[in-house]
Amino acid sequence: MAAAAGPRTPREDAEARRREVLGEYALLSAPADPEVAAVLRLARAATGAAGAAVVLLAAGRRHVLARAGGDGPVSAAAPLVSPEGHVLGALCVHGAPPETPHDAALQDLARVLVGLFERRRQARRHHHLAAAAEEARTTLELAHAELAARSAALATAVAELERSNGELEHFAAVASHDLRAPLTVVDGYVELVAEVYGERLDQRARDWLATARGGAARMAALIDALLGYAAAGAEEVACTPVDVGGVLELVRLDLLADLEAAGASLEAGPLPVLAGDAVQLRQLLQNLVANAVKFRRPDRPPRVRCWAEPGDGGWTIAVADDGRGIPQEHRAAVFGMFERAGGPGAAAGHGIGLATCQRVVHRHGGRIWAEETPGGGATIRFTLPGSALPVVVSLDAAAQPSVATQGPAAP
Known part of the structure; x- marks a missing residue:
């Protein structure tokens, strides 16, 4: 060496x-x-x-x-x-x-x-400097040309994706609408058979008719969910001042029968007035509250809380429950189409509700995610842009026993 x-x-x-x-x-x-x-x-x-x-x-x-x-x-x-x-x-x-x-x-x-x-x-x-500059210029021109080609390809892909999404949304709306009419006819005739010939049928036949009507009801619910998902992306967001507390009261009235049947309480903290689409925000909150009631624990009545927190450039609104919760490994996937929350043994669902919620939030320029509620359950949070002063929801607790009004709801 x-x-x-x-x-x-x-x-x-x-x-x-x-x-x-x-x-x-x-x-x-x-x-x-x-x-x-x-x-x-x-x-x-x-x-x-x-x-x-x-x-x-x-x-x-x-x-x-x-x-x-x-x-x-x-x-x-x-x-x-x-x-x-x-x-x-x-x-x-x-x-x-x-x-x-x-x-x-x-x-x-x-x-x-x-x-x-x-x-x-x-x-x-x-x-040497001139040669290096010429080489850099040539490289830059090639990079610009490649970037322009990729931008053109991306624009084409985006246009194709928008066209495809539009066609899919139109197809979902038309197909769901066209399916509703014959399904209503089928359910009506099954109901008619049960009423007219029910006494002549044995128990097995009556069970078959009940199963058929149950299947028709589930299909109708799925059609409604598909129509809701298509409607959430079919039109532009019509932004007007929206009292979120007032929207939550309308949701309570929409779901009153389900809330009372489950013995559920719906508690509201201070909620803002902000710019948004009142119809879509109502659909968003209704899906979240309905999920909280549906995926409850069997051993206790559900408690659902909704509140808002101001943040940079907007608000974060939360809907929390004390139900079955969402496993951590599924918290991102549950916002996809036909993905179900709740885990084994949970109530059946179509897997469209949270996908619709995500579409509404994205169309408002926000984001949505799932967390664990302290003590058990699921908390869905979403952001909405805009600034406003919080308006405390004012509901008559005596007249509306299923809804409680209080100060800021703790997570």
Whole structure:
């Protein structure tokens, strides 16, 4: 194994740097410029010498860059010193008369030569910079062209996606509407058979009819859910000032039968007035409250709470329950179409309600997510942009026993 090289001496450092400067000047790898020959002729004329030469020192050896006239013993010389102070070589004259003064002239011409070398170095640097700039420009043009192509492709894909979504929404609305009519007819005839011929049928037949009517009811609920999902994205959001507390009261009235059947309490904290689509926000809160009642624990009546918290640029509204909750690994997936919340043993659902909620929130420029309620249950939070003062929901607790009004509802 070769021994590791020790540190270089100052002389070795100076020699290495001098070679670097010579390389930057390209004096050892390319012929001299025509101006160098002109300087040599001036040197001969100024000193009366028979010949002149530019001699460079590289790696301990002499390298003649250019020569004019004959060769012979050096009569006089002037060092060639770079701006950094490195001695590159010398301007030498041969056969100069000893009585002719030449030191000052040679020194001036040596400085002229170094100036020519420096010009050559700057030209090389400019050439490299220009080449790098051209390469960068070409790369940038290619990047711009690629970006434009990708932007065009993305715009095409977005347009196609919007068209496809529009067609799907239209299909869902039309299909759901067209399915409702024949389903109503089927359910009506099954009900009619049960009423007219019920006494002539045995228990098995009556059970079959009940099963058929139950299936028709579930299909009608699914059609309603599909229509709600399609409606949530079918029209532009009509933003008007919306009293969220008033919307929650309408939701309570819509779900009054379900709330009373489950023995549920619906508690409201301070809720704001903000800009939004009143119809869609009502659909949003109704789905969340209905889910809270549906996915309750079997051993106790559900408690549902709704409140709002101001934040940067808007409000965060929460609907919390003490029901079965949503497993952590499912909290993102439950907002997809046909994904069901609640886990094993939970009440049956269509898996469309939370997807509809997410669509409504996104169309209002917000986001929605699920958390665990402290002590058990699920809390659905969503953000809505805008600023407003909170308005405390005012409900008559005596007249509306299923809804309690209180201060800010704790999570």
